[in-house]
Amino acid sequence: MKKIKIALLGLGNVGRGVWNIINENGEEIRKRSGYDVEISKILVRDKDKARGVEVPEEILTTNYSDIVEDKEIKIVVELMGGVNPAKEYMLEAMSKKKHVVTANKMVLATEGEELFEAADREGVMFYYEASVAGGIPIIQGVNESLAANKIEQLYGIVNGTTNYILSKMELEDMDFDDALKEAQEKGYAEADPTSDIEAYDATYKLAIISSLAFGTKIRYEDIYREGITKINSMDIKYAKELGFVIKLLAIAKDVNGELELRVHPTLIPKTHPLANVYDSFNAIFIKGNAVGDLMLYGRGAGDLPTGSAVVGDILSVLRNESNLENYSAIKNNLWERNLKPMSDVNRRYYLRITVKDKPGVLGDITTIFGKNNVSMRSIIQREREADNASLVIITHHTKEGDLMNSVDKIKELDSLESVDNILRIESFNSK
Amino acid sequence: MKKIKIALLGLGNVGRGVWNIINENGEEIRKRSGYDVEISKILVRDKDKARGVEVPEEILTTNYSDIVEDKEIKIVVELMGGVNPAKEYMLEAMSKKKHVVTANKMVLATEGEELFEAADREGVMFYYEASVAGGIPIIQGVNESLAANKIEQLYGIVNGTTNYILSKMELEDMDFDDALKEAQEKGYAEADPTSDIEAYDATYKLAIISSLAFGTKIRYEDIYREGITKINSMDIKYAKELGFVIKLLAIAKDVNGELELRVHPTLIPKTHPLANVYDSFNAIFIKGNAVGDLMLYGRGAGDLPTGSAVVGDILSVLRNESNLENYSAIKNNLWERNLKPMSDVNRRYYLRITVKDKPGVLGDITTIFGKNNVSMRSIIQREREADNASLVIITHHTKEGDLMNSVDKIKELDSLESVDNILRIESFNSK
DSSP, rough: OEEEEEEEEESSSHHHHHHHHHHHHHHHHHHSSSSSEEEEEEEOOOOOOOOOSSOGGGGGOOOOHHHHTOEEEEEEEEEOOTTTTTHHHHHHHHHHOOEEEEHHHHHHHHHHHHHHHHHHHHHHEEEEEEGGTTOOOOOHIIIIITTTTTTEEEEEOOOOOHHHHHHHHHHHHHHHHHHHHHHHTTTOOOOHHHHTTTTTTHHHHHHHHHHHHSOOOGGGSEEOOOOHHHHHHHHHHHHHHOOOOOEEEEEEETTTTTEEEEEEEEEEEETTTGGGGOEEEEEEEEETTTTEEEEEEEEEEEEHHHEEEHHHHHHHHHHGGGGGOOOOOOOOOSSOOBBOOOOOOOEEEEEEEEEOOOHHHHHHHHHHHHHHHHHEEEEEEESSSSSSSEEEEEEEEEEHHHHHHHHHHHHHTTEEEEEEEEEEEOOOOOO | OOOEEEEEEEESSSHHHHHHHHHHHHHHHHHHEEEEEEEEEEEETTTTTTOOOOOOOOGSSSHHHHHHHHTTEEEEEOOOSSSSTTTHHHHHHTTTOOEEEEEHHHHHHHHHHHHHHHHHHHTOOOOOOGGGTTSHHHHIIIIITTTSSSSEEEEEEOHHHHHHHHHHHHHOOHHHEEEEEEHHHEEEEEEEEHHHHTTTHHHHHHHHHHHHHTTTTOOOGGOOOOTTTOOOOOHHHHHHHTTTTEEEEEEEEEETTTEEEEEEEEEEETSSSGGGOTTTTTEEEEETTEEEEEEEEEOOOSSHHHHHHHHHHHHHHHHGGGGGGGOOOOOOSSOOOBOOOGOOEEEEEEEEEEEEEEEHHHHHHHHHHHHOOEEEEEEEEEEEESSSSEEEEEEEEEEHHHHHHHHHHTTTTTTTEEEEEEEEEEOOOOO
16 A cells, blocks of 8 residues: 655644544545545644644644654645745645645635645646635546537536525525525634625635636636625515516626636526525536536535545645656646626626606616616516605616616606616526 | 557447547547547448448448457447347457446346356457437446445436427427427337336346446346326326425335335425426436535537547546456455345325216215225316316325235226326435
8 A cells, every 4th residue: 555645734623624534434445545645744733723624743743843844744635724824834735746726716716826836846736726626526427528628608506605605695685684694603704705795705616616617717806796795675576576586696607718707696597407506506507518507506615515525635636746858737728718708798687676666767768778778677666665666677688888878867867766786697598 | 648549349329429538538538638539430330321420431330350450449339229239349359458348238237147247358458438318427437436336216307208298298288299200200209119118227227227326246137217207297196286296216225235126207306306397308316425416417419529538438448458457347245245026115195087077975984084094195186077086195204015905906986987197206205
């Protein structure tokens, strides 16, 4: 039996998962990989902290040089999160010819290029399956299984926290604040939930996965991003009435050679497989020109699911160790691709506004739409109070720029009380 | 650019898909793999047959030795189907040190061992992603991404034809014969549909995938198999009323170290992700001890989806070519495992019977169940004709042997007209 020594950087949630998997599934790993994997050192900030896992004290260290200078350690597994010092530690490990596995979406989405280049230059392997959608094998799926496909569209529910919140709002009529509070109590949401609910987390993940799927470098700053904070119970109800559910989708499409990249709450038909992904589950739905529709569904977070992907990557390193010449993790520099501006995005829209309930309002709105090439598909009008009516309009396909111009004009109407929400609709057709 | 020559055996449906993918997605393949893949020969039975694909006549051959003796051909892709001569051709290719890719579930499920041994002995790679669930990357998923997991349970909808028929019966109230006829008209079912509707096809696939998932040799003859021909509209309706849908499931479970393997129509809760897999789509749901719940969903058949998996395998061969020492396709001989006899399987059951509508019948049945340790969870009674009543019983968890003993006794009752159907229920809990 060949033996391999590895080091973990960080012993938080995912670190504990990796420790437990390697120890509890040792027999599976040995038999399947032919290697005995030993965690020989773990970098921690404080050796004395209680961690809920039995790790021999002598393998803990607070000094990274104990790891990076140890020639016996072949793989460094970065599970610290954040950009610094995670990036520096990984670069240093690569410069010492150690392979690197990471679960860190933030460093990949922001500083990935430098890491990919370093891995290439140093001739080491760099794997990051756990950085997107936890235990779901989406990176290997796109990179290997679907390698013969032109990927045309990709839709992901890649943030468990927001999916949990939206599920509670839809299925249990909770309002946003209560659902967020429950997510925090259950440990699905952080004390500061900004990164999840404002969709930074989903945007990082889309940057990583779309770079691979479309073979081009995607900067996460170039992705249109909109969180779920402005979704309220009324939107959920109207959506349901119209046959939709609302999900935070990370979307990447090839539209005639231009890339459309956006992360925002989206109305999707109740009958679509993504509509039935509930609670903190993640799913990624892909259309490839050969494979057709494909969906991968599973746990996007948690110590063991994420640990499963990390240990899977460690085994990939072992499998490919003697094969470095054919290894190529960097598949995001194959093509130059133009990004489509949001104003050119062509979708159906959901528009909820409040108007003074008097004659002529609808006529005014119709006229504005007409002048801006926006056509209405359906409209729901409800009395809300004595004088005000709530209006929900679904448009036919229209350019986002035209819709936004219309909304600017509608805002100038005397009869308008408020524009309450504008949401995009995906119908998963060819457009 | 490195160039690689390959040969196809067969130019039917899947062969045309592979030809089209390699030619239409050539740029993707070259950039992603670093190889220019050329189909340099294709074995056909009749060179003059029209095929709906433009293949240069000079690469067609009816003589296998043109391929197997050609030293420039590095990979043989078997797309003929059937056991003979597919097996002999693959063995011969391996003996000439050619790598082999196949989409042939039948030869794998029946003669796989000989092929695995030959590949091992000859030091060539042998890939077969397309043999199970078409374009869905389940083989690589289980073999690589989930390699760090103990797989505890696996449930597959792996036959598109039967899923199409059951979908039509459920969603459009068709009866079995009409649904089968429509499936045949649409090309989803063969003129002789036996292999699909009697679940041979699904059983072959379960043998292949469970061998990998549980690391042990599974003979398809050892798997309990039951087709969908006895499902009728009444069962579909009762199931719906009780909150279930009926799917043909291929099931493999590790129950305290014993393997439970069975393929049969199954009642599953409407809320489960597998319940929403409709039409000819396939899906495989896995519980791993690290990854938790994972589902892969997509097209299980068709020229391009299956071709996507075949070309993915060709690219895997190229990726691993210089890495043969670490390549190991054979993961089905790691453990010896006992198979659980069907009589020990412990499930909830759906039992539909017709009885003469007279006093005491229910009491008789209850007494028989009581003597055999079967307890009832719910019962629906409907009048059917003047004298006969239809009775649907759902049991609590019970051993199949006990249930079958009860049914034997019930059959002896004077008041019994007929035992119409016995179906198993999966609730996807830990049992």
